[in-house]
Amino acid sequence: MNCTICGLPALDLRRLGAKLREGANLMVGQPDYDVYVAHRQTRHADQPIMTREEFFLERQASRFGEGGRRALRCC
Amino acid sequence: MPVSATPSPNRPVSLALWAAITSLGVFALFTLASARGESVNALWLVTAAVCVYLIGYRFYSRFIAERVLRLDASRRTPAHRRNDGLDYVPTDRYVLFGHHFAAIAGAGPLVGPVLAAQMGYLPATLWLLAGVVFAGAVQDLVVLFISTRRDGRSLGDLIKTEMGAVPGVIAMFGILTIMVILLAVLALVVVKALADSPWGAFTVIATLPIAVLMGVYGRYIRPGRIGELSAIGFVLLIVSIVLGRNVAETPALAALFTFKGETLAFMLIGYGFLSSMLPVWLLLAPRDYLATFLKIGTIVSLALGVLFVMPALQMPAVSRFVDGSGPVFSGSLFPFLFITIACGAVSGFHSLVASGTTPKMIADESQIRFIGYGAMLMESFVAIMALIAAGVLEPGVYFAMNSAPAVIGATPEQAAQTISSWGFAIAPEALTQIAAQVGEKTVLSRTGGAPTLAVGMAKILSNAIGGSAAMAFWYHFAILFEALFILTTIDAGTRVARFMIQDLLGTFAPALRRTRSWSVHLAATALAATGWGYFLYQGVIDPLGGINTLWPLFGIANQMLAAIALTLCTVVLFRMKREAFALVTLAPTLWLAVCTLTAGAEKLFHANPKIGFLAHAARFQEATGKGQILAPAKTMGEMQRVVFNDYVDAALSAVFIALVVSMLIYGAIAIRAALRAETVTTKEVGDELHDLRVARA
Numbered sequence: 001m002n003c004t005i006c007g008l009p010a011l012d013l014r015r016l017g018a019k020l021r022e023g024a025n026l027m028v029g030q031p032d033y034d035v036y037v038a039h040r041q042t043r044h045a046d047q048p049i050m051t052r053e054e055f056f057l058e059r060q061a062s063r064f065g066e067g068g069r070r071a072l073r074c075c
Numbered sequence: 076m077p078v079s080a081t082p083s084p085n086r087p088v089s090l091a092l093w094a095a096i097t098s099l100g101v102f103a104l105f106t107l108a109s110a111r112g113e114s115v116n117a118l119w120l121v122t123a124a125v126c127v128y129l130i131g132y133r134f135y136s137r138f139i140a141e142r143v144l145r146l147d148a149s150r151r152t153p154a155h156r157r158n159d160g161l162d163y164v165p166t167d168r169y170v171l172f173g174h175h176f177a178a179i180a181g182a183g184p185l186v187g188p189v190l191a192a193q194m195g196y197l198p199a200t201l202w203l204l205a206g207v208v209f210a211g212a213v214q215d216l217v218v219l220f221i222s223t224r225r226d227g228r229s230l231g232d233l234i235k236t237e238m239g240a241v242p243g244v245i246a247m248f249g250i251l252t253i254m255v256i257l258l259a260v261l262a263l264v265v266v267k268a269l270a271d272s273p274w275g276a277f278t279v280i281a282t283l284p285i286a287v288l289m290g291v292y293g294r295y296i297r298p299g300r301i302g303e304l305s306a307i308g309f310v311l312l313i314v315s316i317v318l319g320r321n322v323a324e325t326p327a328l329a330a331l332f333t334f335k336g337e338t339l340a341f342m343l344i345g346y347g348f349l350s351s352m353l354p355v356w357l358l359l360a361p362r363d364y365l366a367t368f369l370k371i372g373t374i375v376s377l378a379l380g381v382l383f384v385m386p387a388l389q390m391p392a393v394s395r396f397v398d399g400s401g402p403v404f405s406g407s408l409f410p411f412l413f414i415t416i417a418c419g420a421v422s423g424f425h426s427l428v429a430s431g432t433t434p435k436m437i438a439d440e441s442q443i444r445f446i447g448y449g450a451m452l453m454e455s456f457v458a459i460m461a462l463i464a465a466g467v468l469e470p471g472v473y474f475a476m477n478s479a480p481a482v483i484g485a486t487p488e489q490a491a492q493t494i495s496s497w498g499f500a501i502a503p504e505a506l507t508q509i510a511a512q513v514g515e516k517t518v519l520s521r522t523g524g525a526p527t528l529a530v531g532m533a534k535i536l537s538n539a540i541g542g543s544a545a546m547a548f549w550y551h552f553a554i555l556f557e558a559l560f561i562l563t564t565i566d567a568g569t570r571v572a573r574f575m576i577q578d579l580l581g582t583f584a585p586a587l588r589r590t591r592s593w594s595v596h597l598a599a600t601a602l603a604a605t606g607w608g609y610f611l612y613q614g615v616i617d618p619l620g621g622i623n624t625l626w627p628l629f630g631i632a633n634q635m636l637a638a639i640a641l642t643l644c645t646v647v648l649f650r651m652k653r654e655a656f657a658l659v660t661l662a663p664t665l666w667l668a669v670c671t672l673t674a675g676a677e678k679l680f681h682a683n684p685k686i687g688f689l690a691h692a693a694r695f696q697e698a699t700g701k702g703q704i705l706a707p708a709k710t711m712g713e714m715q716r717v718v719f720n721d722y723v724d725a726a727l728s729a730v731f732i733a734l735v736v737s738m739l740i741y742g743a744i745a746i747r748a749a750l751r752a753e754t755v756t757t758k759e760v761g762d763e764l765h766d767l768r769v770a771r772a
Contacts, residue, residue, distance in 0.1 A: 056299030
């Protein structure tokens with residue numbers, strides 16, 4: 001059900017909470033782990049999948065590490 | 076299928092709604108502009124801004140998205156085509172909006188408007204609103220579009236492929252200089268806020284062990300629990316703010332944490348060098364979490380505070396300093412207002428973010444409008460908040476905080492007398508009282524914007540929570556929040572500058588680029604840290620406060636980068652054969668070119684030594700010739716150093732001018748070639764399936 005004026009979906013608190021959490025994580029460079037797992041399972045089922053911890057450390061290193069310009073922040 | 080908002084089922088209602096928003100906006104702007112003598116409520120400023128943003132988003136950004144760029148929702152984005160679950164991930168647009176906003180909004184939109192408030196709130200407001208709608212948000216939107224159509228490649232790469240190798244190298248060099256100046260000026264903001272402030276220095280130093288603790292927790296104890304470790308860090312931060320008061324009130328401890336500007340400058344340079352060599356999980360990443368969440372939280376609470384408290388603006392709409400004689404920064408309204416406020420109106424730096432992580436996560440091209448244009452409007456709103464925070468201070472307090480000792484003297488009595496003589500009546504007691512309220516010995520000459528913003532925020536937030544007893548807490552909370560993310564920027568920025576130096580040198584000596592050699596690593600880091608450190612130190616010892624010199628250089632650099640990015644956008648429009656709409660990006664390009672070139676030329680050649688570097692150098696050289704010593708120099712050696720620094724700054728201004736002019740020339744060449752070509756020449760990375768479908772149809 002979408003709002004007739006702004007076209008946004010009506011408020012769903014649980015979904016909002018999940019989105020806020022996902023947004024907060026992505027703000028500091030951590031994409032969604034479940035999405036990653038789902039992607040690996042469907043597209044690269046034969047290859048190993050990082051654990052949640054490995055995934056966290058890999059993303060952290062890539063945000064700031066070698067060649068990493070992802071933490072570039074403006075003024 | 077071209078993007079289009081769902082057709083309104085109720086056209087007359089929609090029409091009436093937009094008519095109402097337009098009239099409200101016009102009325103709010105009129106109220107702001109016609110205030111003479113009496114104070115205006117800050118809510119009018121908020122109202123005017125929100126109405127302008129709504130109209131700009133609904134009409135102008137839609138025009139750009141549908142007619143100019145023709146965003147195509149059926150075209151597969153890099154997030155789908157190259158999905159790897161890591162960098163390239165189709166992401167919910169609201170989540171991505173948050174990511175993009177967090178990446179573009181830093182200290183810039185908080186500092187620039189505070190400095191620009193010396194001309195009154197009206198010029199700053201008008202530039203913020205017009206700038207964001209017609210330049211800043213356009214740049215962010217179009218760069219995000221260009222990068223998304225090219226696998227999320229970086230600005231330097233995009234310029235190389237669309238304009239040629241030489242402009243590519245020129246742009247990379249421009250990006251490096253802006254990085255260096257940005258780090259220097261941000262570090263200077265921290266130095267100015269923490270000098271002679273044991274409370275502030277203690278809390279900021281306390282963030283180091285707190286971050287390390289968080290880092291160890293997040294690596295070994297509970298890996299990856301960002302929420303938990305941020306909560307722990309946040310509680311410890313609050314504790315350190317509370318303890319800071321005791322430190323400041325205990326003479327022995329206070330002495331330990333009282334630093335002079337010069338000492339702080341060297342501490343920061345050392346910090347930047349060392350921390351950028353540490354593993355990222357130990358210090359940088361955990362502090363980045365704190366800084367990011369604290370930033371979002373503070374911005375939201377400031378917005379709520381303004382809505383709840385509804386403070387009145389004490390600053391006049393237009394002050395006498397539009398003539399360029401102001402103490403905060405020198406130079407007249409044109410071009411220096413447009414240089415002083417970069418972030419919030421138009422910020423070249425965003426073109427790096429819009430060609431960084433965000434384009435790799437766009438799920439659907441039609442969302443580029445919401446994320447690119449929308450997030451920039453949000454940043455502009457942050458700048459409006461900062462302007463309000465500065466505007467709610469009594470002008471006398473504002474000028475006391477933002478003028479150098481060389482201008483207003485070192486005691487409250489001298490300062491009050493000088494500032495009252497400018498027409499902003501203030502009593503010395505008022506200045507000592509506000510210092511006592513925020514828990515500092517003095518607020519005089521706390522230049523750099525951050526302390527002013529902190530006092531303004533403390534005034535607003537303490538009105539909402541805690542009353543005047545809580546002012547000192549809120550002040551130090553605000554200082555800590557700014558210092559925290561500036562330190563994160565210094566750390567991350569020094570790393571980025573090192574990569575850039577290696578990349579740039581790598582174009583000439585490829586061995587230097589992707590090396591794991593420690594000596595290259597060390598040398599490039601040292602080069603980066605001394606680069607910004609040099610300008611920082613020069614700023615710290617500057618008698619006019621340093622911000623006076625450095626902020627305009629930063630503004631010119633940032634606007635120069637925006638001019639470069641917008642030149643790319645214009646070239647791409649011509650190569651796409653959309654030249655009918657070229658003015659959308661060409662007009663802001665030319666405006667920024669005019670601003671940066673005028674400002675650069677004035678910084679070089681202006682006869683007033685307060686503005687022109689060469690005139691300043693000449694004055695000192697002449698005095699040296701006569702054997703005189705001018706303040707701040709105390710010896711002949713220092714006199715020579717002042718002259719040398721002037722020449723460095725002058726050379727930098729000349730480099731900025733050369734960069735802008737050469738990019739404009741390369742842009743013109745590329746446009747000519749595009750006009751001669753009979754077909755579309757742009758180099759998009761295609762969605763082959765899509766192209767096939769289009770060809771068949």
